[in-house]
Amino acid sequence: MDTRRPTIADVAKRAGVSKGLVSFVFNDKPGVAAPTRVRILAAAEELGWQPDPVARSLSTQRAAALGLVVRRDPTVLAADPFFPAFMAGVETALTERRQVLVLSLVPDAAAETATYRSLAAHRRVDGVLLTDLRHDDDRFPLLAELGLPAVCVGRPDVAGAFPVVNLDDAAGLRSAVDHLVGLGHRRIAYVGGDVGMLHGRRRRKSFLEALARHGLDPVGVVDTDFSAAAGARAVVELLAGAVLPTALVFASDPMAVAGLAVLQRQGVQVPRDCSVTGFDGMDLGRHLHPALTTVEADPLAWGRAAATVLLRLLDDGRADDLELPSAALVLRSSTAPPPDPPG
Amino acid sequence: MDTRRPTIADVAKRAGVSKGLVSFVFNDKPGVAAPTRVRILAAAEELGWQPDPVARSLSTQRAAALGLVVRRDPTVLAADPFFPAFMAGVETALTERRQVLVLSLVPDAAAETATYRSLAAHRRVDGVLLTDLRHDDDRFPLLAELGLPAVCVGRPDVAGAFPVVNLDDAAGLRSAVDHLVGLGHRRIAYVGGDVGMLHGRRRRKSFLEALARHGLDPVGVVDTDFSAAAGARAVVELLAGAVLPTALVFASDPMAVAGLAVLQRQGVQVPRDCSVTGFDGMDLGRHLHPALTTVEADPLAWGRAAATVLLRLLDDGRADDLELPSAALVLRSSTAPPPDPPG
Known part of the structure; x- marks a missing residue:
C-alpha cells in the first residue's frame, strides 16, 4: 500500500488536468469551466487531498504585504508631513484587504539596494511603493532585475515598466x-x-x-x-x-x-x-x-491610491497609470496685497 | 521500496536523537557534543536528507520583522508627532540588524484583534511593540494566548509578562x-x-x-x-x-x-x-x-530603545525593563510671568 500523502500532482493526474489548473481552482481564481472545476474538486475529495495553507501561500507567491523603503535621515523623516499621512493612506487601502505594510528606513544607497534585495529574496513583500523618485533612478533597473513589482509615487523622468500614480504639484x-x-x-x-x-x-x-x-x-x-x-x-x-x-x-x-x-x-x-x-x-x-x-x-489620498494600484497590479498582472486631482492652492490668511511702496 | 522523501524524524531516529537536536545542528546552534553532531550529519547524509530553506526559516521561527499595530484614525495618526518619530527610532534599531517593521493601522477593536491573530498565525512578525496602552489592556491576554512576544511602550497599569520600556512623562x-x-x-x-x-x-x-x-x-x-x-x-x-x-x-x-x-x-x-x-x-x-x-x-530614542529591547527578548528569551530619561521641560519663549492683576 502506498503510504505517501497525496500531492497536487496526483489530483491533477486523476482529474486529467494540469497542476496549475488544480491550483487555480483551490485559489478561487476565475476562468475554469464548471465541469472541469467539479472534476478537480471530486478528484481531490477522492484522494483526500487538501491544499496546505503554507504551501498555498508559497504557490500563490503572495506575502500579503507591500513594501516601502525610505532613504532619508530618521530625524528628517520624523518631522516630514508627507510620510505619516502617505503611510496612513496606504494603510487604509491595506487594512480592507488584510494586508500589511513592511517599512524600512535606510541611511544610504548601499543599504537601500541591500534592503530591496533582501525583501525580494525572502519574498517578504509582493511589491513596493517608490517614493522620493530621483533623476535617472537606479531603483528601476534594480527592481527589474529582482522581478519585484512596483508603483511609482509621482512621475519618473524616464519611461519605465511600472504604473505611475501621479499627483501634479x-x-x-x-x-x-x-x-x-x-x-x-x-x-x-x-x-x-x-x-x-x-x-x-x-x-x-x-x-x-x-x-x-x-x-x-x-x-x-x-x-x-x-x-x-x-x-x-x-x-x-x-x-x-x-x-x-x-x-x-x-x-x-x-x-x-x-x-x-x-x-x-x-x-x-x-x-x-x-x-x-x-x-x-x-x-x-x-x-x-x-x-x-x-x-x-492630499498625501493620504495619494497613499491610498498608490497602494490600490499596486494591489491591482499584483492581482491582474497589469494596472493603468492613475492621475490624481492636482495639488490645489488653499487660500487662508497668510497672503494679502503687498505693502505700499515706500515714498 | 519506500518512495517517501526522508524527513527530519527519520534522521533523528537513525541517529538516535531527538528531532530538536537535528534541527539544532542544522541551524548551527552551539551546545551539541561533537560525536553527536557527527552522528547526526552522517545519518542525514546516508538518508539523503537536507533541510529545506523554507522549513528552516519556519523552524528557527524568525520572520526578521517586528510588528506595530496602531488603532487610531488615519487622519489623527497622520498629524500626530509621536508616531513618525517613534517609528523612525524603531527603524534605526532594525536597519542595523537587517530587520523590518510590519505596520498595520486598524480602525477598531475587532480589526485590532484580527490583525494580531493574523500576524501570529502567519508568523509575519517575531514580536510586537505595544503603544497607546489602555486601562486593563485586552491585548495582554490576547498576545499571551497567541504566544506572541511583546514589549510595552510605557508602563501598563497591570502587572504583565512583557518587558516595559518606559519614559516617565x-x-x-x-x-x-x-x-x-x-x-x-x-x-x-x-x-x-x-x-x-x-x-x-x-x-x-x-x-x-x-x-x-x-x-x-x-x-x-x-x-x-x-x-x-x-x-x-x-x-x-x-x-x-x-x-x-x-x-x-x-x-x-x-x-x-x-x-x-x-x-x-x-x-x-x-x-x-x-x-x-x-x-x-x-x-x-x-x-x-x-x-x-x-x-x-524624545520619541525617536524611545522607538529605538523599544525595538532594541524586543530584539533582545527574541534573542535571549528574556529582557529587563528599561527606564529612559524622563521627559524634560525645555524652556523657550512661550512662558513668562503672568500679567499684573487689573486694578
Missing part, C-alpha cells in the same frame, strides 16, 4: 504664483526643497516658469533639504539680501511655518508686510495665526 | 507646573488628551497632583483626542469661562500650537498675557514665534 505652485501676482506682488522669492529629488526639482522649475509667464524674475531662490530649520535659515538669508521680497513661496509647510516665525521675530508682519505660501497641506497649517495659505497635495 | 508635566507657579501663575488651565489611553490619563493626573502640591486648583480642565482641532476648541471654551487662565498647559504640541493661534487671534499675546506649554518636543515647536516651551519626550 506643478499646477499648485503655478496657482500660488498667479495668486500672489494677482494681489500685486512683484518681488517674490522661493524657498525650495531638495533638488536631488524629482519633486524638489519640479517644484523649483514650476515656480520659475510661472513667474516667467508674468514676465518676472525671482528676488531670490534658495535650495534646502525641505526641513523647518533649513527654511528658517533661508528666510534669514533672503531678508539680508539687497532686494526685500514682499512674498515668499515655500516648497514645504514646515519651512513655511519656520519662515513665518523668522519674519515675525524680525518685526515683519504676515501678511501685511510679507505674504507666505506653503506646500503640503499639513493639518497644523490651518491652526496657525495667521492660518497658512498653502498648496494642498 | 509625569516628571515633565510636574516641571511645567512648577515652572509656571515659580513665575507667579496661579490661574492655570489644562488641555488634556484622550483619557481612554493610559498616557492621556497619567498626564492629567500628574498635572492635577503637581498643581495640588502648590495648594492650587485648576481654572479649567478639558479632555480631548490630542488633535490640533480639539486643542483649538478647548482654548475657545476656556477663554469663554468665568475665570481667565494666565497659563495653559497642553498635553500635546499640536494642541499647544493650535491653542497659541487661538489666543493670538483673540488678541491675547503669548507670553505677555498668557503662557503656554506643550508636550512632545516636536521639531516645529522650536521654529514657532514665540518658540514653544514644551515637555520633550
Whole structure:
C-alpha cells in the first residue's frame, strides 16, 4: 500500500488536468469551466487531498504585504508631513484587504539596494511603493532585475515598466504664483526643497516658469533639504539680501511655518508686510495665526491610491497609470496685497 | 521500496536523537557534543536528507520583522508627532540588524484583534511593540494566548509578562507646573488628551497632583483626542469661562500650537498675557514665534530603545525593563510671568 500523502500532482493526474489548473481552482481564481472545476474538486475529495495553507501561500507567491523603503535621515523623516499621512493612506487601502505594510528606513544607497534585495529574496513583500523618485533612478533597473513589482509615487523622468500614480504639484505652485501676482506682488522669492529629488526639482522649475509667464524674475531662490530649520535659515538669508521680497513661496509647510516665525521675530508682519505660501497641506497649517495659505497635495489620498494600484497590479498582472486631482492652492490668511511702496 | 522523501524524524531516529537536536545542528546552534553532531550529519547524509530553506526559516521561527499595530484614525495618526518619530527610532534599531517593521493601522477593536491573530498565525512578525496602552489592556491576554512576544511602550497599569520600556512623562508635566507657579501663575488651565489611553490619563493626573502640591486648583480642565482641532476648541471654551487662565498647559504640541493661534487671534499675546506649554518636543515647536516651551519626550530614542529591547527578548528569551530619561521641560519663549492683576 502506498503510504505517501497525496500531492497536487496526483489530483491533477486523476482529474486529467494540469497542476496549475488544480491550483487555480483551490485559489478561487476565475476562468475554469464548471465541469472541469467539479472534476478537480471530486478528484481531490477522492484522494483526500487538501491544499496546505503554507504551501498555498508559497504557490500563490503572495506575502500579503507591500513594501516601502525610505532613504532619508530618521530625524528628517520624523518631522516630514508627507510620510505619516502617505503611510496612513496606504494603510487604509491595506487594512480592507488584510494586508500589511513592511517599512524600512535606510541611511544610504548601499543599504537601500541591500534592503530591496533582501525583501525580494525572502519574498517578504509582493511589491513596493517608490517614493522620493530621483533623476535617472537606479531603483528601476534594480527592481527589474529582482522581478519585484512596483508603483511609482509621482512621475519618473524616464519611461519605465511600472504604473505611475501621479499627483501634479506643478499646477499648485503655478496657482500660488498667479495668486500672489494677482494681489500685486512683484518681488517674490522661493524657498525650495531638495533638488536631488524629482519633486524638489519640479517644484523649483514650476515656480520659475510661472513667474516667467508674468514676465518676472525671482528676488531670490534658495535650495534646502525641505526641513523647518533649513527654511528658517533661508528666510534669514533672503531678508539680508539687497532686494526685500514682499512674498515668499515655500516648497514645504514646515519651512513655511519656520519662515513665518523668522519674519515675525524680525518685526515683519504676515501678511501685511510679507505674504507666505506653503506646500503640503499639513493639518497644523490651518491652526496657525495667521492660518497658512498653502498648496494642498492630499498625501493620504495619494497613499491610498498608490497602494490600490499596486494591489491591482499584483492581482491582474497589469494596472493603468492613475492621475490624481492636482495639488490645489488653499487660500487662508497668510497672503494679502503687498505693502505700499515706500515714498 | 519506500518512495517517501526522508524527513527530519527519520534522521533523528537513525541517529538516535531527538528531532530538536537535528534541527539544532542544522541551524548551527552551539551546545551539541561533537560525536553527536557527527552522528547526526552522517545519518542525514546516508538518508539523503537536507533541510529545506523554507522549513528552516519556519523552524528557527524568525520572520526578521517586528510588528506595530496602531488603532487610531488615519487622519489623527497622520498629524500626530509621536508616531513618525517613534517609528523612525524603531527603524534605526532594525536597519542595523537587517530587520523590518510590519505596520498595520486598524480602525477598531475587532480589526485590532484580527490583525494580531493574523500576524501570529502567519508568523509575519517575531514580536510586537505595544503603544497607546489602555486601562486593563485586552491585548495582554490576547498576545499571551497567541504566544506572541511583546514589549510595552510605557508602563501598563497591570502587572504583565512583557518587558516595559518606559519614559516617565509625569516628571515633565510636574516641571511645567512648577515652572509656571515659580513665575507667579496661579490661574492655570489644562488641555488634556484622550483619557481612554493610559498616557492621556497619567498626564492629567500628574498635572492635577503637581498643581495640588502648590495648594492650587485648576481654572479649567478639558479632555480631548490630542488633535490640533480639539486643542483649538478647548482654548475657545476656556477663554469663554468665568475665570481667565494666565497659563495653559497642553498635553500635546499640536494642541499647544493650535491653542497659541487661538489666543493670538483673540488678541491675547503669548507670553505677555498668557503662557503656554506643550508636550512632545516636536521639531516645529522650536521654529514657532514665540518658540514653544514644551515637555520633550524624545520619541525617536524611545522607538529605538523599544525595538532594541524586543530584539533582545527574541534573542535571549528574556529582557529587563528599561527606564529612559524622563521627559524634560525645555524652556523657550512661550512662558513668562503672568500679567499684573487689573486694578
